[in-house]
Amino acid sequence: EDQVTQSPEALRLQEGESSSLNCSYTVSGLRGLFWYRQDPGKGPEFLFTLYSAGEEKEKERLKATLTKKESFLHITAPKPEDSATYLCAVQLMDSNYQLIWGAGTKLIIKP
Amino acid sequence: GAVVSQHPSRVICKSGTSVKIECRSLDFQATTMFWYRQFPKQSLMLMATSNEGSKATYEQGVEKDKFLINHASLTLSTLTVTSAHPEDSSFYICSASSLYPGTQYFGPGTRLTVL
Numbered sequence: 001e002d003q004v005t006q007s008p009e010a011l012r013l014q015e016g017e018s019s020s021l022n023c024s025y026t027v028s029g030l031r032g033l034f035w036y037r038q039d040p041g042k043g044p045e046f047l048f049t050l051y052s053a054g055e056e057k058e059k060e061r062l063k064a065t066l067t068k069k070e071s072f073l074h075i076t077a078p079k080p081e082d083s084a085t086y087l088c089a090v091q092l093m094d095s096n097y098q099l100i101w102g103a104g105t106k107l108i109i110k111p
Numbered sequence: 112g113a114v115v116s117q118h119p120s121r122v123i124c125k126s127g128t129s130v131k132i133e134c135r136s137l138d139f140q141a142t143t144m145f146w147y148r149q150f151p152k153q154s155l156m157l158m159a160t161s162n163e164g165s166k167a168t169y170e171q172g173v174e175k176d177k178f179l180i181n182h183a184s185l186t187l188s189t190l191t192v193t194s195a196h197p198e199d200s201s202f203y204i205c206s207a208s209s210l211y212p213g214t215q216y217f218g219p220g221t222r223l224t225v226l
Binding site: 031032034036041042043044045046049087091096097098099101102103104 | 113115117143145153154155157160162168202204206208212213214215216217218219220222
């Protein structure tokens with residue numbers, strides 16, 4: 001069965017304390033892996049798409065990496081405004097572009 | 112680029128009434144649109160997938176006669192919750208994607224409260 005698992009469920013960091021969020025997946029055929037950020041009461045905001053193992057993408061303090069089994073979202077020197085829930089999703093080949101979602105990691109950055 | 116709007120952002124209605132939610136892709140043509148429902152502190156639950164000009168494909172357990180989806184153009188999809196009941200109260204979110212690269216861009220969501 002196709003599955004996406006995110007860890008940890010929640011992560012509390014001090015401002016400036018770097019860390020990583022994990023997204024592991026078991027799927028039949030990966031078209032792409034997506035990272036989104038969601039603030040309370042809002043729709044998810046697109047961050048990155050990764051298509052093949054070894055690929056990396058960066059945006060400000062965030063860097064996403066992909067292997068054949070998992071993806072990491074690295075956050076460097078986070079600020080309080082980085083606090084949000086980070087969602088990982090995979091898109092399968094032959095899937096009409098549907099996404100299989102992880103449960104998310106709630107990130108809290110304390111000033 | 113890739114902006115998706117949703118209207119209304121909040122709606123309160125009485126039990127038994129119908130509510131229509133609009134989802135628009137503002138700066139791109141969306142070949143596929145998706146409707147999700149999200150309960151508090153839970154991840155997104157896909158309700159249905161619609162391709163422009165075709166009937167929507169509903170996920171298992173989603174009543175197609177209750178949640179009517181229309182995708183009449185490449186920039187507009189609507190979700191109508193018919194005969195709404197308190198258990199339909201939720202946060203509804205749409206997303207839109209084009210054929211390539213297939214990234215889903217999300218609207219801001221609609222908070223539905225049925226009294």
